[in-house]
Amino acid sequence: MRTFMELCDLLSPALKRQNTKMRAGLTVEKRVAIALWKLATPESYQSVRNQFGVGKSTVGTTVMQVAKAITELLLPKVMTRGNVQVIVDGFAAMGFPNCGGAIDGTHIPSLAPDHQGSQYINRKGYFSMALQALVDHKGCFTNINVGWPGRVHDARIFRNTSLFKWLQQGIYFPEQKITVGDVDMPIVILGDPAYPLMPWLMKSYTGSLDSSQVLFNYRLSKCRMVVECAFGRLKCHWCTLLTRSDLTETNIPIVIAACCVLHNLFESRGETFMAVWEVEANRLSADYVQPDTRVIRRAQQEALRIRETLKTSFMTGQGTV
Template sequence: MDTKFRKAIRPEHRLAITLWRLATNVEYRTLAGLFGVGRSTVGFIVVDTCQEIINVFQERMIRIPAGQKLEECVARFAGRFPQAVGAIDGSHIPIKAPVKNPKDYFNRKGFYSVILQGVVDSFGSFIDVNVGWPGSVHDARVFTNSTIYQKLMNGSAFPEQPIQIGGCNVPLLLLGDPAYPLLPNLMKPFSDNGRLTNEQITFNNKLSSCRITVEHTFGRLKGRWRILHKTMDHELKNVPNIIMTCCILHNIIEMHHDPFMNQWEVDAIENNGQEIAQQDPVHANARNIPQAATVRNALKEHLAY
């Protein structure tokens, strides 16, 4: 509100400051000069505006598809991988070394980060986001402590819409890489032990051709919102909200088909592409479920023809 000493910063002004910060990761000093506000004020504005965006838009913009939208997601992958709604993966968001427990945030790639676990639909929009785990944590541990894991395990993630494939009921499912456990509604590739059959290779290739959607989504996310591409100079407590805000804005922009320059995505994927393959998880709560192997084998036989 206005006071006798200064005028309040208008909402559109606050939003512009926040979007500029998220899109460029430019330092506060530069933003303060561009918008004619105090340097410390910029920091407060960015944090507060991100929280407001989350309060207003998170539940509306990041949610598992239903009805016609769900059918469209499944249809988009149907020719390559039946029953797939989308894909899941993790991405490391660079941060400055935290004051407390910095080793926990030092990841296998050699920098400090927090993990963004994203579930995206076949159109490349986020339908579930889990963010904030330290960079040293295995993707499987992040997954088994997330709400999407609980929903997949109790059957509430997707409606019961199985189809018969090779005498097996195949439910709606997500696609993941080898770091994730094999579940009836989460398919991952067959482990490449050098003795894969042609059918297993075909299965892996078709799964990969769909799962790459999540990698491209991370590329577009980081390409538009450069604060996620460079080292984020924010207090650790504020980092999850900033990342969540970028995911929400990503969905809004994708929904309105905003133009995207291909070079932005290449830059972001190059940074994210330094992935070092994680070994299969050893966490007790991330074990493969026997029924899942039956579903995967039915899909393997189906996709071979």
């Protein structure tokens, strides 16, 4: 309840400006409650309407008003890198040195858009919109990109983000290098094989592996699991992301981004996460299996050297435990 009231206070400036569009008596608290209920459940607009005693169109309008207020007012405050050193220390404690985050993508089911519908059909055969996110060691989102059609590969999405540009230019993280063997290693992020191996992006080895490569993959995967868990908790809490949305392709990204902000807010406040939500989420997600990622093999020589040196340091016990 305390987090709910805090959320209402934070959104109040934006929602009060929209009072002219709402009938008298629909308070900020009721609007936020309607939106959270719709986002947290797979229920229809009709069901939410009955729950709150408002018109069906009011439910749709309210959800978008609250979602827009969340992205406008809270996203810049709640979705930040925070203290990079704390994040680096957190990943180091899990086994990977000088790591500033883990990156991955997930697909949100959607209706076929009016134009270029085939671009939204992912490799599992359903319409979707991609969400790509970087998370910290605790599974909070520090950077998101949402809106790309489901057919587009994760690597292509990533290369077209501001995050990629900032990392490539060396301006996203502080210039903080560590020496591993005879190699200087910048702060890196961790990705799955879908992402390109870069001096600032480490990914696992593929193919036939020796024991040192297996150890490297274990260390990396253990830390990269935080982003997979973050997506899982996001969808368990905000079940609207598990079912096919009837929103337009313009509104879906706003709702997805709002859910990511709410995830950070609720996680940082230590809100209860119930096991029954995961059971329901697994049931709903069965209809929309996530597409497999395709391996990207291109890599820079410097990135290969860093990964090889890290692999050796893990094997010899010189890497961070």
